[in-house]
Amino acid sequence: MTVSMTDLTAQYRVLKPEIDEAIQRVLTTGTFILGNEVKSFEQAVAEYTGTSQAVGVASGTDALLLALLACGIGEGDEVITTPFSFVATSESIARTGATPVFVDIEPNTLNIDCQALANAITPRTKGIVLVHLYGHPCDMTTLMSLAKKHDLRVVEDCAQAMGATWQGQKVGSFGDCGCFSFFPSKMLGAYGDGGLVTTHDPVIAERLRILRSHGARTRYHYDTNGFNSRLDSLQAAILKVKLQHLPEWIDSRRAIAARYGETLDTIPGVQTPFEHPVAGHVFNYYTIRIDGAAARRDSLAAHLKNSDVASAVYYPIPLHVQHLHSNLGYKHDDFPHAALASHQVLSLPIYPDMTRTQLQQVIDAVSSFKGFKYIGE
Numbered sequence: 001m002t003v004s005m006t007d008l009t010a011q012y013r014v015l016k017p018e019i020d021e022a023i024q025r026v027l028t029t030g031t032f033i034l035g036n037e038v039k040s041f042e043q044a045v046a047e048y049t050g051t052s053q054a055v056g057v058a059s060g061t062d063a064l065l066l067a068l069l070a071c072g073i074g075e076g077d078e079v080i081t082t083p084f085s086f087v088a089t090s091e092s093i094a095r096t097g098a099t100p101v102f103v104d105i106e107p108n109t110l111n112i113d114c115q116a117l118a119n120a121i122t123p124r125t126k127g128i129v130l131v132h133l134y135g136h137p138c139d140m141t142t143l144m145s146l147a148k149k150h151d152l153r154v155v156e157d158c159a160q161a162m163g164a165t166w167q168g169q170k171v172g173s174f175g176d177c178g179c180f181s182f183f184p185s186k187m188l189g190a191y192g193d194g195g196l197v198t199t200h201d202p203v204i205a206e207r208l209r210i211l212r213s214h215g216a217r218t219r220y221h222y223d224t225n226g227f228n229s230r231l232d233s234l235q236a237a238i239l240k241v242k243l244q245h246l247p248e249w250i251d252s253r254r255a256i257a258a259r260y261g262e263t264l265d266t267i268p269g270v271q272t273p274f275e276h277p278v279a280g281h282v283f284n285y286y287t288i289r290i291d292g293a294a295a296r297r298d299s300l301a302a303h304l305k306n307s308d309v310a311s312a313v314y315y316p317i318p319l320h321v322q323h324l325h326s327n328l329g330y331k332h333d334d335f336p337h338a339a340l341a342s343h344q345v346l347s348l349p350i351y352p353d354m355t356r357t358q359l360q361q362v363i364d365a366v367s368s369f370k371g372f373k374y375i376g377e
């Protein structure tokens with residue numbers, strides 16, 4: 001049997017009665033865009049994250065774009081971010097007309113390096129987009145004090161980190177906005193696209209609600225250039241059912257990560273994920289590092305494939321060297337930690353419903369890779 005990166009059908013088999021009930025409810029009420037289902041899910045997420053407001057949108061990418069716009073970011077502004085993330089992180093900054101400014105990452109968490117960030121602040125810096133990569137939170141103590149000192153807007157990309165904590169506080173509740181994705185493979189996966197922005201600020205929340213509905217405060221009165229970016233009622237009803245299970249899913253992911261760690265830690269040349277003492281990692285991805293050049297990591301991935309085990313590289317090419325950002329003039333080795341990580345990371349299957357047999361199959365497949373023998377020779 002193949003072990004895939006994630007398996008939402010296993011989850012559906014368990015939740016079928018609750019999910020089918022939610023879908024039927026929406027179909028019989030006949031409201032499919034926004035409405036009470038979306039409102040009620042938004043309230044549940046605000047409560048879960050410890051924020052006062054939540055605004056559902058069409059995707060995690062739109063959550064970032066609308067959050068930046070609602071924070072007043074645009075042409076002429078610089079926004080500092082990480083080069084080691086999914087493209088939506090920097091694409092959304094560029095989309096506002098602002099300039100993404102990349103800085104290197106920390107070698108252990110692979111999150112944005114706070115010292116490098118501090119050094120990159122200029123009079124034109126208006127904000128930061130930080131990413132809680134793989135589900136490990138950024139150092140929010142340092143980042144929030146830097147932001148306060150320099151009066152910067154903070155947008156948290158929480159797409160991979162719903163439920164993650166820093167000093168016990170949930171991500172998405174530190175900055176001006178927290179941006180979530182409900183892409184099927186994320187912590188809380190919809191049956192399609194979906195996203196959401198959390199905030200403490202009612203003014204930002206109001207701007208987000210206007211932006212997602214064509215810039216209209218009231219129907220047919222368009223105050224600003226907006227978007228059609230709304231969360232479907234069906235997805236909201238499904239997500240509200242799933243949100244109740246998120247805490248237990250996080251526990252399962254952490255338990256699987258711990259069992260991976262016990263074995264994989266003993267293999268020379270493999271680094272298992274780092275967890276900061278005050279961080280609550282949620283392991284949206286279980287990402288190991290393989291010492292050496294990309295070729296060794298890639299041959300491990302091929303070996304896994306032969307053993308019917310999926311794996312993925314998040315991300316093989318850092319954002320600062322993507323053609324999309326070629327106008328910014330960065331070079332590959334501008335950020336050595338990001339460059340090295342892009343050659344060494346490999347994410348293994350992890351999802352709450354993974355069985356012991358599946359986990360063992362992955363562990364056996366990794367352990368039987370001959371390539372580790374030659375590390376350091």
Ligand SMILES: *Cc1c(COP(=O)(O)O)cnc(C)c1O
Nearest residue numbers: 059060061086088159181182183
């Ligand atoms: C998935 C993801 C996004 C985008 O979310 P979509 O819902 O797919 O648009 C943004 N940032 C990061 C870090 C992601 O992993």
